[in-house]
Amino acid sequence: MSLEAETASADKLRNAMVDGLRPWGAALSGQVDAAMRAVPRHMFVPDVPLERAYGPDPVVTHRDGDGVPVSSASAPGTVAGMLEKLDVRPGHRVLEIGAGTGYNAALLAHLVGPAGSVTTIEYDEAVASAARAALSGMGAAVTVVHGDGMLGAPGGPTFDRIVVTAGAWDIPKAWWEQLAEDGRLVVPLRILGLTRTVVFERAGAVLRSRSVMEDGFMPMRGVGAVREQNVPVGSGPALVVRLDDDRPVDASALQDALEHPAAVYWTGVAVPWGWTEHLDFWLATLEGFCRLLVSRAAVEDGRLMAPKGPWGSMGVVEGGTLAYLTTRPTPDSDAEMPSYEIGACGYGPRAAELAARLAERVRDWDRDGGQRVRLWIEAYLADAGHPELSGVLLAVDKRDSRVLVRLAEPAPAAA
Ligand SMILES: C[S@@+](CC[C@H](N)C(=O)[O-])C[C@H]1O[C@@H](n2cnc3c(N)ncnc32)[C@H](O)[C@@H]1O
Known part of the structure; x- marks a missing residue:
């Protein structure tokens, strides 16, 4: 294909990709759409x-020695959704953690314009060099730093926006120090094994969420890496117990x-x-509490009950x-509007x-609003004193930050 033909084809596919984007159900704003x-x-x-x-899926670009993906261009829907939530304005100084391919950094450079600046940090040296080359080939003014993003941008300024594109277990001190007083932080944050993309706004010593969305991300590497344990149980294995810490698991007793x-x-x-917000x-x-990944084979041969989700359930x-959630269709369930009872x-x-x-606990959730429940998440620096705990569902102490999950008024019932 000639260069002109390839460019025309890429333009067409790119426009089709953007036409189809409605991240988290909402239309794109003008700026993100244009970028x-x-x-x-x-x-x-x-x-x-x-x-x-230009397809809808992430594109894996690097794997480790075991074949596990360690770098990718995130799915376009995820990229667009995060950019919408980041609310980048012309002239902003933006820090990205996890340069990956450099694609998101190029979008950020478009959004901040010539008066702004973009710094992106990448843990993997080869990935950082490739991102640098791709960005400079396009003429995008982005500073690519090879380093551990948990330590912030070396000698960096204060940033109006920080966006993290790998799953983080903590909000490290460096991000607190480098985020402007009224800045915004968008981060896939792991809380007791649950990863949620949290859009935080800073108000002095507290980060308060504006939204909390479920999405999956590659885990952070380096000093902030999560110590995830995956313990196989039974033949196959029949299931895997996934824990976010080093609690002991008695696999042979569980096998019995x-x-x-x-x-x-x-x-x-x-x-x-079967959706349970x-x-x-x-x-x-x-x-x-932990995640239980239940094998399809063990369900199909009748050894185990089907878990609530396609790969497993929390339990x-x-x-x-051990115990986990399961579901069964309700008597009035039909193909158009399937309905499931939780067990x-x-x-x-x-x-x-x-x-x-x-x-x-499922009944408690239902009493608290069920599908209409709303949460907000707050973060404080761990050494910043004790925040008010009334209305707190969960308080989780990380290394540098304390994370609180609070219950908000449920959304009004649909008319
Ligand atoms: C999903 S990819 C990022 C996608 C990227 N923003 C893009 O537009 O292509 C996650 C990236 O985070 C990087 N990463 C993981 N841990 C990191 C850390 N501690 N500091 C900086 N980058 C890290 C990975 O090497 C990987 O390249």
Whole structure:
């Protein structure tokens, strides 16, 4: 294909990509729409066909020695959604953590214009060099720094906006120091194993969320890496217990537990499509909270009950007992509007007790507003004294910051 033909084809695909974007259900604003139509995404992922570069999925660009993806161009919908929430204005100074391909940094440079500045930090040296080359090839004025973004921009100024494009376990001191007093921070934050993209606004010593959205991200590497544990249980394995800390897990006792039938509690709480807004935060208040990845084979051969989600469910593990959420269609469920009742199933010597505990938290969630629940998240520097804890659902101490999940008034019921 000639260069002209390739450019025309890329322009067409790019416009089609942007036409289809409605991140988190909302239309794009004029500025983000214009930036995404202007920046040639395919130049940042030169090794994939144009159709993939402008497709809806993330494009993995680097893997580690075990084949695990460590760098990518995030999905266009995720990129657009984060930019919308970041609310970048011309003249802003923006810091990005996780340069990856450099694509998002190029969009940021478009948004800040000639009066602003963009600095992006990348942990991986080879990734940083490739991003630098792609950005300079396009003439985008971006400073690419090779380093650990958890430590902030070396000698950097104060930034109006900080956007983090890898899953962070903490809000490190450096970001507090480098975020302007009224600045905005958009970060996929991991709270007890639950990753939520949180849009924070700073008001002095507190970061208060404007929105909390569920999305997946590659985990942060370096000093801020999460110590995730994945413990296989049973043959196959039948399931994997995923923990965000180093709690001991008795895999052989849990394997014995799976040999017995489940204790099941149905909650009477039914939800369309099985969607349960923020329910995981209610479960996260329970002792032994964790994620259980249940294998499809173990469900299909009848060893285990189907988990609530396609890959698993949040649940609890205590000693040789585990419990997780499951669902069943309600009698009035139909193909157009499927409806599912939530239940809890337990395996092991205390199966009934743990399943009942989980089921009770589902009912608590329902009483607090169910699908209409709204949360906000606050963060404080860990050494900034003790914030008010009334109305707090969860308080989680990180290394540098203290994160509080608070319950807001539920959204009004639909008419
Ligand atoms: C999903 S990719 C970023 C996508 C990117 N913003 C783009 O537009 O292509 C996440 C990136 O974060 C980087 N990363 C992980 N830990 C980091 C850290 N501690 N500091 C800086 N970058 C980090 C990874 O190497 C990876 O390139």
